[in-house]
Amino acid sequence: MDTQEYIVNMGPQHPIAHGSLRLVLRLDGETVVEVTPAPGYVHRGIEKMCESLNYRQIIHLTDRMDYLSALMNNWLVSKTVEKAAGIAVNPRIEAIRTLMAELQRLQSHVLWWGVGGMDLGAFTPFLYGFREREIIGTLFEETIGARLTMNYIQPGGLMYDILPDFAKKVKDILAYLKRIIVEYDTLLSGNVILQERLRNIGILDPKKGIALGCTGPVIRASGVPYDLRKLEPYGTYAQAEFDVVVGTRGDCWDRYYVRIEEMRQSIRIIEQLIDNIPEGPHMVTKFGAKIKVPEGIYYGHIETARGVLGVTIVSDGKSDTPYRIHFRSPNFNNLWAVTALAPGWRIADLIAIQSSLDLVIPDIDR
Amino acid sequence: MALEPAAAKREKADRPAVQVPPDKLAALALRLRDEPALAFDLLLDHTAIDWIAENRFELVYVLYSTVHGHYLMLTTSVPRETPVVPTLSAVWPIAHWQEREVYDLMGVQYDDHPDLRRLFLEDEWQGHPLRKDYKDDYMLGLPK
Numbered sequence: 001m002d003t004q005e006y007i008v009n010m011g012p013q014h015p016i017a018h019g020s021l022r023l024v025l026r027l028d029g030e031t032v033v034e035v036t037p038a039p040g041y042v043h044r045g046i047e048k049m050c051e052s053l054n055y056r057q058i059i060h061l062t063d064r065m066d067y068l069s070a071l072m073n074n075w076l077v078s079k080t081v082e083k084a085a086g087i088a089v090n091p092r093i094e095a096i097r098t099l100m101a102e103l104q105r106l107q108s109h110v111l112w113w114g115v116g117g118m119d120l121g122a123f124t125p126f127l128y129g130f131r132e133r134e135i136i137g138t139l140f141e142e143t144i145g146a147r148l149t150m151n152y153i154q155p156g157g158l159m160y161d162i163l164p165d166f167a168k169k170v171k172d173i174l175a176y177l178k179r180i181i182v183e184y185d186t187l188l189s190g191n192v193i194l195q196e197r198l199r200n201i202g203i204l205d206p207k208k209g210i211a212l213g214c215t216g217p218v219i220r221a222s223g224v225p226y227d228l229r230k231l232e233p234y235g236t237y238a239q240a241e242f243d244v245v246v247g248t249r250g251d252c253w254d255r256y257y258v259r260i261e262e263m264r265q266s267i268r269i270i271e272q273l274i275d276n277i278p279e280g281p282h283m284v285t286k287f288g289a290k291i292k293v294p295e296g297i298y299y300g301h302i303e304t305a306r307g308v309l310g311v312t313i314v315s316d317g318k319s320d321t322p323y324r325i326h327f328r329s330p331n332f333n334n335l336w337a338v339t340a341l342a343p344g345w346r347i348a349d350l351i352a353i354q355s356s357l358d359l360v361i362p363d364i365d366r
Numbered sequence: 367m368a369l370e371p372a373a374a375k376r377e378k379a380d381r382p383a384v385q386v387p388p389d390k391l392a393a394l395a396l397r398l399r400d401e402p403a404l405a406f407d408l409l410l411d412h413t414a415i416d417w418i419a420e421n422r423f424e425l426v427y428v429l430y431s432t433v434h435g436h437y438l439m440l441t442t443s444v445p446r447e448t449p450v451v452p453t454l455s456a457v458w459p460i461a462h463w464q465e466r467e468v469y470d471l472m473g474v475q476y477d478d479h480p481d482l483r484r485l486f487l488e489d490e491w492q493g494h495p496l497r498k499d500y501k502d503d504y505m506l507g508l509p510k
Contacts, residue, residue, distance in 0.1 A: 040486035047471075048495055084380065210407050210432055213460030226432055296378035299428055299439065301410070310411050312426060324496075328411035328428070336463040365486055 003029060012041045016119050016351050019361030023338070023354075025347070032350055035342045037335055043365040047325055054320040055081045055155055055291045063149040065329060066363035068108040069304035071100050074153035079234065080300030080311050081155040084293045091236070092280035093157050098235035099170070099273055100140075100152070102266045106177065107136040108305035109263045112358045116256065117188050119355035120197050125188050132180055139169055156285030167274050174267050181263055189260065198253035202341040202353035205250065212340055213333035216307025218357055221258045222250030228303040240272040255356035290320045306330040306358055331363040376441050383439035391442050392452040398429060398438065399457055405433040409458035412465065414472040416446075418498040423449050423474060444474070453479040471496040 011022035020041035026034040046065065050058045055077070062073035075097055082089060114129015137147040143162050144152045152159050188194055204214070206222040219226055227244040229237045245261040247254025285291070295317030301310035307330030314324040334357050342350045373394065376383035386394055398406045406429040415424040427440040444451055453476040455462035465476045466485040473494035476482055484491060493500050 036481075040488075043486040045495060207407075211459050213409060213458070213463070224432060231435060296380065297376075297383070297415075297426070297439070298380045299411075308410065310428065312411065312413055312428070314415050324415045326411070326413040328413075332467075333460055333463070336460055340459075 005033060010347075010350075016354055017361060018115060018359070021335075021359070021361045021364065023350075025350075027347070030346045030348075032342045032345055032347060035339050035350070037338060039332075039335070039361070039364045041365065042362045044362075046366045047327065050322060050325040052321060055085075055293070055322070056288070058322070058325070059154055060149065060151040062327075063151055064362060065327065065366055066304060066306060066309070066331060066360045067148055068111060068360055069104060069306065069309070070148065070150045071097075071104045071152060072302055072304040073309060074150060075101060075235075076300060076302040076304075076309055076311055078153050078155045079302065080298055080313055081291060081293060083300065084296070084298045084313065084315070085155070085291050087156050087285060087291075089157060089284050090280040091278040093282060093284070094235050095273060095277045096158060096162055096282070097153055098237060099270055099277075100143075101235070102270050103136055103139065103170070103173075105305045106263055106266045106270075107133050107140075109259050109266075110136075110177075110180075112259060112305075113184060113188070116355050116358070117194075119351055120194060122188060122191070122194065125184075128180075128184070128187070132177065135173055135176070139166075139173060142169075154283070155291055156289075157281070157283030161282040162277075167277070170270060170274050174270060177263070177267060181260065181267075184260065189257070195253065197348070197352050198256055198356070199251060200249070201252045201349050202345060202356065203249060203251045204337060204341060208340060209250065209337065212337045214307070214337050215333065216303070216305070216330050217245075217255060217258045217262065218307065218334050218337065220245060221247035221254035221356075223247055226308075228301060228308060234302065236273055237269070239276070240269040242269050252352045252356040255358075259358070292320055293317070293322070301328065304330060306360065306363070307334060327366060329363045329366060331359050331361075332366075335359055335364055376439065379439055381437050381439055383441060385441045385443065388442045388444050388451045391440075392454065392457070395427075395440070395454050395457045398440070403434075405431045406438060407432055409454070409460050409464070412454075412461060412468060414468045414474055414496075416472065416496065416498045417443075418446070421446050423472065425451060425468070425474065427454070449474045450477055451475075452477045455479060470494070473497060 008025045011017050012020040022038040024036040046061050063070040110129050110132040114126045117125025141147050204222045206224045209219045209222045223246050225244045225246050230244050242265045245258050293315040298313045301308050310328030312326040313322050316323040341353050373384045373386045376385040398404050408430040410430050411428040422443045424443050429438045468474050470485040
């Protein structure tokens, strides 16, 4: 029987996108022949807006890119501006930033696990993932006053100091999460249907993955130990002992299990750092003081929950706003891998592949 | 620098940075990727800066080598009236995707790009918003 290729728009409204993302699929029956992503439904022009905002005001816009890594986004801009403007922060600020970033990585990964389960047809993990996410969210709310759009890490310090019982509360959460991750394994990881849907699906070759600009858990699952926390330690990561989790095959299952293991590593990092928060002020610059960056081009990057978030700041040295700012977003670059991973697989496998890339759409569009 | 006589140091950058004329870009990119001592296999980022006072766009490529762990910022400048450079999508496949963003928002043309279309904005959008002289009817002025 003769078959005919046809084109289907998957999205912009599709449950797998967790936002508005359109994939244009060229199909031969159920088999994907070609995928062309068509983003832009949440494009807000953040880079253009930043050109008329000063370096403190930019921070709150970065929350709205990858909202599940909001604190890491804040940290990146703060870190790059501090380095460029010559502001030295104290060890207390660095310690709190590191702890908060790792807590958020945990929060992001538990949510990914929940929605990842739902993408593949298991609804219960979705409820479980949100349950754990809310517990960490409540801790953030107590310290920061926000659960999602943090605006917490500022150039020169932190918006608010931590509360006296912060360490105790974090330890309680860690004790709980350790138990929960075992439960995640028994509930979902060991499930035969899940394994069948993830194992040997969408294999990403390490060399190809690098050429496609993949970073974060996606490239680590292919066996490339590219983790900025280890390679170029920032914050207080150098003080903690932890392993860079890598996969062996680079299939969807490796991308799934790398994130589960990363949760365990994050718990390990926090446990080592939580009792060593030095004393000191939580802000070293005067609040609201103008920050001037000398003329030049500055690039900085950070390991968020999804990969390398980079920022290029161009200053003309004349004002306290950047001349040009550009974000190298991990999701924008990881999304491109779908064009190489999906062809040859069925539509249902494409769902697993996209889910294993863990995309946050507002970070693609910016 | 020994690699490409036309290359010069790009001043005022916070990491090793070189600038090359646009006609030398493609050949140099290929050598940066393939020379074993350099091995820049990861194109981390590509973007453009609109230097309107100097009537040029500066294109920035941030390169990283997963083999050696070193960085390079590669830049090239093109005139604003004819912003054309060769595509690097054959050297680093991710450039295909990153160049589409720069084309959409900054209006840089990439020669031989396989699929140079707008990425974020709709197809009938007029102009390129990240240019410094961009204006449309819906833009709000800055508060005085």
